[in-house]
Amino acid sequence: MFDFKIHSTEGAARRGKFSTPHGEVQTPAFMPVGTLGTVKGLIMDEVSALGAEMVLANTYHLYLRPGHELVHDLGGLHEFMRWDGPILTDSGGYQVFSLAKIRDLYEDRVEFQSHIDGSKHEFTPESVVDIQRTLGADVIMALDECPPAGADHSYVSVSNIRTIKWLERCRARFQELEERGESPQQTLFPVLQGNIYDDLRREHARQFMEIEDWTGYGIGGLSVGESKDDMWRVLELLHDELPMNRPRYLMGVGYPDDLLEAVARGCDLFDCVAPTRNARHGAAWTSQEGQVNLKMARFREDTRPLDTECDCYTCSCYDRAYLRHLVVASEWLAVRLLSIHNLRFLTALSEESRRRIDEGTFRSWSQEWLERYRGSGAQLTDHI
Amino acid sequence: MFDFKIHSTEGAARRGKFSTPHGEVQTPAFMPVGTLGTVKGLIMDEVSALGAEMVLANTYHLYLRPGHELVHDLGGLHEFMRWDGPILTDSGGYQVFSLAKIRDLYEDRVEFQSHIDGSKHEFTPESVVDIQRTLGADVIMALDECPPAGADHSYVSVSNIRTIKWLERCRARFQELEERGESPQQTLFPVLQGNIYDDLRREHARQFMEIEDWTGYGIGGLSVGESKDDMWRVLELLHDELPMNRPRYLMGVGYPDDLLEAVARGCDLFDCVAPTRNARHGAAWTSQEGQVNLKMARFREDTRPLDTECDCYTCSCYDRAYLRHLVVASEWLAVRLLSIHNLRFLTALSEESRRRIDEGTFRSWSQEWLERYRGSGAQLTDHI
CATH class of the missing domain: 3.20.20.105 (Queuine tRNA-ribosyltransferase-like)
Structure with missing residues (x-):
């Protein structure tokens, strides 16, 4: 079996x-x-x-x-x-x-x-x-x-x-x-x-x-x-x-x-447990900016999705300004929506890894991905 | 308008x-x-x-x-x-x-x-x-x-x-x-x-x-x-x-x-706010037993839905034993599932009231409903 x-x-x-x-x-x-x-x-x-x-x-x-x-x-x-x-x-x-x-x-x-x-x-x-x-x-x-x-x-x-x-x-x-x-x-x-x-x-x-x-x-x-x-x-x-x-x-x-x-x-x-634990602290992963914390004032009027490249429910329906509001107000919906996003971030990364290995482009893609993710600068500032 | x-x-x-x-x-x-x-x-x-x-x-x-x-x-x-x-x-x-x-x-x-x-x-x-x-x-x-x-x-x-x-x-x-x-x-x-x-x-x-x-x-x-x-x-x-x-x-x-x-x-x-506030305390409304609190030990092995007459997502997919587990463990899913149920309980009651008023049977139905709900006995014991 x-x-x-x-x-x-x-x-x-x-x-x-x-x-x-x-x-x-x-x-x-x-x-x-x-x-x-x-x-x-x-x-x-x-x-x-x-x-x-x-x-x-x-x-x-x-x-x-x-x-x-x-x-x-x-x-x-x-x-x-x-x-x-x-x-x-x-x-x-x-x-x-x-x-x-x-x-x-x-x-x-x-x-x-x-x-x-x-x-x-x-x-x-x-x-x-x-x-x-x-x-x-x-x-x-x-x-x-x-x-x-x-x-x-x-x-x-x-x-x-x-x-x-x-x-x-x-x-x-x-x-x-x-x-x-x-x-x-x-x-x-x-x-x-x-x-x-x-x-x-x-x-x-x-x-x-x-x-x-x-x-x-x-x-x-x-x-x-x-x-x-x-x-x-x-x-x-x-x-x-x-x-x-x-x-x-x-x-x-x-x-x-x-x-x-x-x-x-x-x-x-x-x-x-990082996807859900981070969500409880208002932290989310993004492909362009690394890990961000939605408590940051810079998201106050940010009407972009959390991650423009993400296909999760949260990124499809909500913007950063609303998510920040939920995080700042300690609303449970924040934890739920950020958990969905963070979990999807890892499952999507797994999916893309599989596709890339099949294609034989995993090495070049993952190096580029890591550079972008780590080089974002936001990671250090917002790290919880 | x-x-x-x-x-x-x-x-x-x-x-x-x-x-x-x-x-x-x-x-x-x-x-x-x-x-x-x-x-x-x-x-x-x-x-x-x-x-x-x-x-x-x-x-x-x-x-x-x-x-x-x-x-x-x-x-x-x-x-x-x-x-x-x-x-x-x-x-x-x-x-x-x-x-x-x-x-x-x-x-x-x-x-x-x-x-x-x-x-x-x-x-x-x-x-x-x-x-x-x-x-x-x-x-x-x-x-x-x-x-x-x-x-x-x-x-x-x-x-x-x-x-x-x-x-x-x-x-x-x-x-x-x-x-x-x-x-x-x-x-x-x-x-x-x-x-x-x-x-x-x-x-x-x-x-x-x-x-x-x-x-x-x-x-x-x-x-x-x-x-x-x-x-x-x-x-x-x-x-x-x-x-x-x-x-x-x-x-x-x-x-x-x-x-x-x-x-x-x-x-x-x-x-x-009672539907969601009660949910946060593990309390749910039922048509047969009035308000119950899922912390009660009697739900530990109870594999019935919260309310057999309810068509909500919670009652369709979960039983009392699992809900009790979530409540006792202070899991957020408990609050979500009980909120859905309690809110549906009131919207369904509104729907049925409308139907009964249209039919001209509101008075008899609501009296019977109230007797059953209030007479359940569970209400007093479990009231938070």
Whole structure:
């Protein structure tokens, strides 16, 4: 039921098709984040109209609210979210480390307190597989530890060993459940770690590949605060290590320019909360001016669309002056309209990347695009 | 350009058609409130799909943000809001008394400090007409003072005189602007006051009618905290006083049961923020159970639509369990989906009222409807 076919390549960039039990995903693809079973403020018809084919939901959040068992009882994650396309759930590990109030990391588990009510919980490699099986996404992720940016080599080395052990336990549990045959059709992606250390990155990738010929690979531990140069170097290294015919999901990326840079280095799937989080702060991406913040006085009487090159609903129907008014007045419609635009910005960028890779013009187009986007000047001023 | 035709009546209830330069409004009609030029969180296509034909915007809010001059420069209120149907703006007086930090009421004006930044402003009868002309709604409202519930007879008596004086000044200014001929086609509604005092209500209505044969009448000073019996008695009294062939706009009403009671007493137009405000608190109206709050644990696994009799998008696509999850998790989609439902609840109730008045079955239907709605028991428990 899971399959990845590469249609064309240009350098490391790949234009592929990832097949899942809930449909196909043309790659490179950006996956909107539906944290709690909803892409903040949008209905799924709108998400679909953005050109998104696959979405992400967060295990940590759904485990706490409303509970994975309830999601299951209500028909499973697809029915719960009203999304019959492919869904990926993360393991919850990243949120435990970034959101939970207190967490204790042990060799065999992680204990944490809910960020909502302080209640105590633990995740084990087995339990996150169980939870994700119960939720019922198409792609589920193995539990990993993601060392912070700046973690030293020896810490990351030890952490990598634990992540491998956890991966083997996740896999054993997943196989056990698969053999029972009662669960939804799913596949398990491992999460590659190793921080910015080339030797550890290479070692981790090779160890993973020895365990199994995975359906796909999560690339974790990037875009967590390291330099862009480090991120690109690690991606180039992984491109050489990982099998060509498996999708690579670069977790938590990203901003438009990062997405293009990562596509150029062979990544296929992306997710990031920046489109909706930026929208909440009045920030929007534009092809001509980079990231702009609509609070700026210069938009007060600006009757142009947010981005003249964008085909989203927001850019078709509204001008900057009205959007600025909504942002300044803290109106919810601002968040909704800017979310639509920012999400479309990334899905459109993915679409154009696919077209360009097919054409063999990705490299020249993306370089030109990045120069225009980064050279706009507006980016620095308005960056939130 | 303005015209009101009564198609049929049943008792005091009237089924009419209010014609404006931006189209017709079938009455009785509920007008969604677009405070700042947006019906909280919704796009105007959604508002239109609810069956709403006329919307309201708030002069006080738009005067402060983004400023009426800017709205005018951006094409006027219709273009600004992306709503080409009829719009009504209030005078701003009510918000000055309810929202502004400090306000000083004088014979000739009201001074106030912005609730946003404390800046000082004043409204005069002339200035609120000027502002509303600049905004460009179809129906604009005269400046009035709305004494609070519990105001004594002598206070209301004095206040009524001031409101009459202000009305005459509003009218003079409106005529002056009309004669210049440069402004949009608009009409000015006066606002009847008199609190719960029958003699003052009757006197005010008669004084208004002596001034002019107004295009329509705003009924103010009700639903501000007085008893329901007082409200119904005043409406019955006004029904006898006011001309049959003019629309009556009952300001700030209301909840579903209040709307039906007021239709039964001859009111034609309504507005209220309750549909969207309730939505923000997780509260929704249902025909079978009255007002319910979705936070209640009993909805946790409830896979029924919010209201099986409702044809809104929310009830067509979502169940109570998912809506409860969104409400409990404070997701913005909850507010949007409940706003759609609550607004549709009132527009559908208006539609059904019109059909029933035409049929001559309004009285029996509305009594049965009210008994079911009020007798549900859920109303008290869940009332926010």
